[in-house]
Amino acid sequence: MYEDTKTKALDNLDIQIENGEFVFIVGSSGAGKSTLLKLMMREEVPSSGSININGYDLNNMKKKEIPYFRRSLGIVFQDFRLIQSMNVYDNVAYAMRVIGAREGAIRKRVPYLLGLVGLNSKARSKPNQLSGGEQQRVALARALANNASMIIADEPTGNIDPKMSYEIVDLLNHINSDGTTIIMVTHDLHLVKTFNHRVITIKDGVIESDYPDASHIEAEPYTFDSPEDEIGSYFLNEDSSDFDYLMQTYGIDPSKDIVEAENVDTPVSAEEEVDAQ
Amino acid sequence: MKGASLGYLTREGFRNIWVNRLLSLATIVVLISCLIIVGTGSLIFLNINAVLDLIESQNVVMVYVNDEADDYMTQSLGVQLEAHTNVLEVEFVPREEAFQRQIESYGDKADVLQGLSADILPDAYKVTVKDLEQFDATVSEIKVMENVIHVRENSDLASKLASIRNAVTYISIGIVAILFFVSLFIVSNTIRITIYNRRLEISIMKAVGATNAFIRWPFMVEGILLGLFSAVLGLGIQYGVYSVAAIWLGNILTELGGEIVNFLDYVWVIFGMFAFIGVVIGAFGSIISLNKYLKEHSNVVEND
Numbered sequence: 001m002y003e004d005t006k007t008k009a010l011d012n013l014d015i016q017i018e019n020g021e022f023v024f025i026v027g028s029s030g031a032g033k034s035t036l037l038k039l040m041m042r043e044e045v046p047s048s049g050s051i052n053i054n055g056y057d058l059n060n061m062k063k064k065e066i067p068y069f070r071r072s073l074g075i076v077f078q079d080f081r082l083i084q085s086m087n088v089y090d091n092v093a094y095a096m097r098v099i100g101a102r103e104g105a106i107r108k109r110v111p112y113l114l115g116l117v118g119l120n121s122k123a124r125s126k127p128n129q130l131s132g133g134e135q136q137r138v139a140l141a142r143a144l145a146n147n148a149s150m151i152i153a154d155e156p157t158g159n160i161d162p163k164m165s166y167e168i169v170d171l172l173n174h175i176n177s178d179g180t181t182i183i184m185v186t187h188d189l190h191l192v193k194t195f196n197h198r199v200i201t202i203k204d205g206v207i208e209s210d211y212p213d214a215s216h217i218e219a220e221p222y223t224f225d226s227p228e229d230e231i232g233s234y235f236l237n238e239d240s241s242d243f244d245y246l247m248q249t250y251g252i253d254p255s256k257d258i259v260e261a262e263n264v265d266t267p268v269s270a271e272e273e274v275d276a277q
Numbered sequence: 278m279k280g281a282s283l284g285y286l287t288r289e290g291f292r293n294i295w296v297n298r299l300l301s302l303a304t305i306v307v308l309i310s311c312l313i314i315v316g317t318g319s320l321i322f323l324n325i326n327a328v329l330d331l332i333e334s335q336n337v338v339m340v341y342v343n344d345e346a347d348d349y350m351t352q353s354l355g356v357q358l359e360a361h362t363n364v365l366e367v368e369f370v371p372r373e374e375a376f377q378r379q380i381e382s383y384g385d386k387a388d389v390l391q392g393l394s395a396d397i398l399p400d401a402y403k404v405t406v407k408d409l410e411q412f413d414a415t416v417s418e419i420k421v422m423e424n425v426i427h428v429r430e431n432s433d434l435a436s437k438l439a440s441i442r443n444a445v446t447y448i449s450i451g452i453v454a455i456l457f458f459v460s461l462f463i464v465s466n467t468i469r470i471t472i473y474n475r476r477l478e479i480s481i482m483k484a485v486g487a488t489n490a491f492i493r494w495p496f497m498v499e500g501i502l503l504g505l506f507s508a509v510l511g512l513g514i515q516y517g518v519y520s521v522a523a524i525w526l527g528n529i530l531t532e533l534g535g536e537i538v539n540f541l542d543y544v545w546v547i548f549g550m551f552a553f554i555g556v557v558i559g560a561f562g563s564i565i566s567l568n569k570y571l572k573e574h575s576n577v578v579e580n581d
Contacts, residue, residue: 064488095485142481
């Protein structure tokens with residue numbers, strides 16, 4: 001409840017999300033989706049009830065603990081939020097630098113992440129030289145930079161066309177298959193139908209429905225070809241000479257360092273529970 | 278904070294100045310303006326002080342020696358006067374020299390002194406007092422010295438000069454302090470615009486889990502660097518402005534028998550003051566603005 005206006009943004013919410021789940025949160029504008037994300041990111045504290053995420057008790061968390069909690073999350077925004085004055089590599093590296101990561105670790109991790117989202121050939125490009133979908137992939141690589149065990153995506157496909165949207169969610173699907181929990185807020189029911197994961201619908205601040213799949217959604221699924229050949233191909237295909245070349249420009253031996261980087265990405269086992277009123 | 282991170286964040290501070298060069302330039306211009314106002318105030322204070330020094334040095338005490346004192350006694354009095362802690366300078370004026378000055382001062386009417394000799398006048402000491410606040414006490418102590426028959430002084434002028442110096446000092450300190458806070462206010466608002474311009478970076482930093490110290494550090498480095506740049510540039514501009522002002526101000530002071538304070542004599546003091554004010558205002562301006570911003574715009578997520 002917002003004290004200043006006495007408005008109940010969310011009411012009687014009881015959600016439990018298991019580690020490694022992929023959950024769509026849908027609802028119209030003003031339903032309370034962003035408030036839920038704010039609560040999950042510890043921007044707001046619920047007026048009653050409790051929230052536990054990744055082993056953190058968000059209600060009783062000290063202010064100085066908030067940054068450390070947020071490092072266990074990867075956040076993706078609708079408007080990408082890339083720094084225009086930095087190139088793709090630096091935008092991803094920025095997330096690691098501002099938490100004090102060593103340059104050596106950054107030089108290993110960033111090319112790996114760019115390979116994962118299929119953008120290693122664009123490492124030196126500025127965000128304004130990329131399409132909307134590519135920019136969102138950079139944002140996704142940034143969200144993964146600090147080994148987040150949970151990705152919170154706030155309408156990540158809101159500013160991109162359906163084909164690109166499909167590619168982004170397909171990429172999130174890839175990431176989820178490695179065990180990373182994905183919570184995605186979206187308006188696009190076609191996407192929800194296509195990827196067929198758990199769907200929580202919020203209406204007027206309350207949970208209207210919570211289904212384990214999208215079978216109840218009345219929307220046509222997208223019928224694009226799997227973009228697997230494009231996105232993630234560098235990650236999946238270690239023989240890619242382009243990727244090897246790029247890695248070498250960062251002083252990395254792909255045959256050795258990729259294995260280390262993959263190990264770094266192993267998500268931490270944790271149970272995510274959101275129980276807010 | 279780790280050394281490597283500190284290095285990165287410091288480099289970020291440098292980079293941000295270049296990336297946001299227009300707003301950095303605006304901050305430097307504002308800071309330089311403030312520094313020059315403070316510097317001009319200080320230089321005016323230094324010149325007023327120099328004028329007061331000049332006037333004070335002319336406010337001498339005449340100590341007349343008893344006719345019955347022999348040379349040894351007269352010299353002893355001179356030594357006693359020089360030994361006094363509040364005496365800056367002692368000059369012996371023999372009666373013959375004093376009589377000669379009298380004749381010169383009478384000019385055409387010197388005839389009235391015809392038939393008189395130097396013996397009508399006593400020997401004297403011209404004493405310059407250091408601290409005019411202690412003027413009356415010093416005169417009282419001189420009066421009781423052996424072989425002093427009379428002391429001629431102008432305690433009224435001395436007390437007025439002491440009051441003027443005090444007033445100038447307090448007013449100058451007050452003006453500099455007010456200007457300091459005005460500068461801090463203006464600069465923190467200018468920096469606030471640069472912070473607002475970079476709200477995206479701040480929101481990303483918060484989203485990925487940067488601590489407040491990490492968020493503040495590049496801004497603080499930036500503020501300190503802008504303060505130092507402004508101090509160096511401000512010093513150059515101040516020198517130019519003062520050199521121009523010295524041309525006509527110097528004439529006025531020459532009329533009074535003094536001379537304008539040489540800028541180069543105080544260049545390090547002024548640079549130290551500029552650097553201190555620039556760095557403090559730059560750093561605090563950044564911190565104040567950033568703290569305010571972080572309180573008002575703590576959101577990582579946009580509203581519905």
